[in-house]
Amino acid sequence: MTGASTGMGASAARELARRGFHVLAGVRRDRDADAIRADGVEPVILDITEPEHVRALAARVAADARPLRAVVNNAGIQVNAPVESLPMERWRWVFEVNLFGHVAVTQALLPALLDSGGRVVNISSVGGKVAMATYGAYAGAKFALEAVSDSLRREVAPLGVHVVVVEPGGVRTEIAHRGVATANDLAAGMTPAQHERYGGMVEATNRLMATGTASGVTADAAALVIAKAVTARRPRTRYTVGRDAALITRLVRVLPDRAVDRVVTTNLRRHYPKA
Numbered sequence: 001m002t003g004a005s006t007g008m009g010a011s012a013a014r015e016l017a018r019r020g021f022h023v024l025a026g027v028r029r030d031r032d033a034d035a036i037r038a039d040g041v042e043p044v045i046l047d048i049t050e051p052e053h054v055r056a057l058a059a060r061v062a063a064d065a066r067p068l069r070a071v072v073n074n075a076g077i078q079v080n081a082p083v084e085s086l087p088m089e090r091w092r093w094v095f096e097v098n099l100f101g102h103v104a105v106t107q108a109l110l111p112a113l114l115d116s117g118g119r120v121v122n123i124s125s126v127g128g129k130v131a132m133a134t135y136g137a138y139a140g141a142k143f144a145l146e147a148v149s150d151s152l153r154r155e156v157a158p159l160g161v162h163v164v165v166v167e168p169g170g171v172r173t174e175i176a177h178r179g180v181a182t183a184n185d186l187a188a189g190m191t192p193a194q195h196e197r198y199g200g201m202v203e204a205t206n207r208l209m210a211t212g213t214a215s216g217v218t219a220d221a222a223a224l225v226i227a228k229a230v231t232a233r234r235p236r237t238r239y240t241v242g243r244d245a246a247l248i249t250r251l252v253r254v255l256p257d258r259a260v261d262r263v264v265t266t267n268l269r270r271h272y273p274k275a
């Protein structure tokens with residue numbers, strides 16, 4: 001389980017331990033390791049962008065006689081900014097964490113999963129199916145994670161490994177506060193002209209993100225879906241989390257782009273600053 005310090009990663013680590021699994025819970029700081037350590041939850045220091053950490057994880061897994069049941073690629077960062085103003089190094093960083101980190105962890109642990117007939121569970125997002133304004137980088141990486149998951153599923157299904165995608169809508173975790181703080185920092189770096197063009201949009205997105213997450217399901221509820229993805233004997237290729245995600249993922253499958261534009265624009269307009 002990557003990203004187990006907070007949110008649905010922490011909840012899912014505990015839920016899986018409760019069900020009798022031994023969970024290697026990836027965290028980045030010693031204090032998070034101390035907080036998550038419990039019966040059945042063994043913290044490992046894991047920044048998924050650090051090749052040395054990923055190698056150490058693979059060595060830890062290889063040294064264990066127990067079969068590896070699943071790799072849950074859950075770590076993620078929320079970065080919202082208009083395509084025009086997000087600095088290129090931040091674009092790359094979002095993909096580094098939200099896509100390449102997962103690929104690196106998956107590559108490192110795939111030999112163990114092939115041995116055990118285990119599975120990969122990738123935590124995507126409703127943002128892996130619809131890309132709202134200012135979500136270019138985040139949704140871009142999540143769309144890519146969806147595609148990589150499809151490719152991988154078709155590569156390893158004949159070898160006995162399942163690949164499952166989980167698509168949460170709003171879930172009450174740390175991610176929204178972190179995302180709003182990041183969006184505000186990035187907005188502070190916009191030029192006056194960019195402010196003129198996108199300032200209201202960024203504020204509205206922040207409000208929408210905060211309210212969407214606050215009205216979302218709990219991290220414990222999301223953890224139950226992740227646990228299902230890990231344990232179902234014949235898992236579906238995708239599970240949504242929350243009614244919002246179930247509805248939106250269905251809508252975008254059938255609605256034309258312009259209709260989706262109208263839905264997301266109308267939804268966002270309610271959150272624009274009054275002036």
Ligand SMILES: NC(=O)c1ccc[n+]([C@@H]2O[C@H](COP(=O)([O-])OP(=O)(O)OC[C@H]3O[C@@H](n4cnc5c(N)ncnc54)[C@H](OP(=O)(O)O)[C@@H]3O)[C@@H](O)[C@H]2O)c1
Pocket residue numbers: 002003004005006007008009026027028029046047048049074075076077097101123124125126127167168169170171172173174175176178213216
């Ligand atoms: N909450 C939602 O509404 C929602 C909706 C759709 C999808 N998701 C997805 O669900 C997943 C979990 O998010 P959450 O909502 O539970 O958010 P969260 O509470 O912010 O948790 C994110 C986790 O990712 C970790 N992380 C960030 N960068 C990392 C890196 N480089 N290496 C390893 N770990 C890293 C964080 O660790 P630190 O504490 O060390 O930063 C934290 O443990 C993410 O992939 C997110 O995109 C969330």
